[in-house]
Amino acid sequence: MTMPTPQAPAPGFPLPAPPESGDGKPGGQLNAKQKTVLGCGGMVALFLIVTMIAAVVSPSKATKPAEAKPAPTVTVTVTATVTVTAPPPVEAKAPEPSPTQEAAPQTAQVPDMTGKSGDLLVEALKTAGFADGYKATSFHDVSGQGRTVLLLKNWKICDQDPKNKAVPLTDKISVGVVKFGESCP
Template sequence: MTWWRNPRQRLGVICAVVAVLVIVALVHRDRAERTGSTPVQGARVAATAAAPAESVPPRSPAPPAKPSSVPKHVLPDLVGADFQQAWDGARRAGYRFVTSHDAGGRGRRQFVFSNWKVCDQSPGPGPLATELRVDLGVVRHDEKCPAGSAPTAEPKVADGRMPALNGRGLTVVRRALRGDTHVKARDLGGSRLVLIETHWLVCTQRPAEGAPVSDTVEVGVVKYGEHCP
């Protein structure tokens, strides 16, 4: 009978193997305590000492960011053109923000573009960024472009004080003061009724410029083409 079939012999062999393993483990532990490191730690230290130190290459500075390229197109010269054609031309050139104002300072709205012509443009013609707003000053075809720069922006009330109203269109003045005061217009050239306000120019004002804004502002007006008295 072989030993692995005999229970007693098999048990004895197993006990002998276990004893040998215990003895080997104790010997290794004793060595580790004397050297102050475990076998795995010793292997790691030896490997670290044997391996050459790796040199870390210096980081190169990041390249400077390139400025965002703004697409540019050539804005044509639109002065003297029919407003509808000028508007279409600016749009075809890539300019999507096209606005207009009454170059005569009357504050009229442009509903039918073909009834108007361009007197001035801002900015002028040339290669420009397409994000820019193109503003066109226009008058009706049967009118002459103003010789000088007529005030076209609405006057602003600052700190409750009256702005300068003289020389501005009655429509522009009423829009500027809407919500702050009531505007009462009087014809300085006679007793005409002031009906179509875009036809009238302000010559006088009360209260005067710089005075506190009152509930009612009186303005003296004449028709465009007439001279203030």
């Protein structure tokens, strides 16, 4: 905002001097108290304007459809008393011990997969009846390098224990492997 530059008065008409207040300031300037009052008043006016705009823009309750109110609920409580007389307790006899056989663990035939890949053994164990062929096995590197056996199709079975034998489904099959292309020890 640019301020207009004062112009020289026309000949014969001097410019009026701004009136001075009692504190030595020109009459057109505001003191701190006047600025505070005007600032607060401006904020109140702004709040009122925003509130009026919001009231005009938002729908009133009168324009909303009436909501159905549920009928009041009535609860009726009926109390009845029933007396039951139990017969005297009867001594229970312990059941006669019967000769029982312990359930034999389920077994499955472990095929000999020597020379084949580890993933084929896992599939064969699933087919034989093991719930999870991978969990039924314990693979280890027998090359002496101590490598971790991860991708079973890349590993050749050198030795397995047991093989060609029926074992309980809870037994672990120990499998010694080397990478394909390597010789079994």
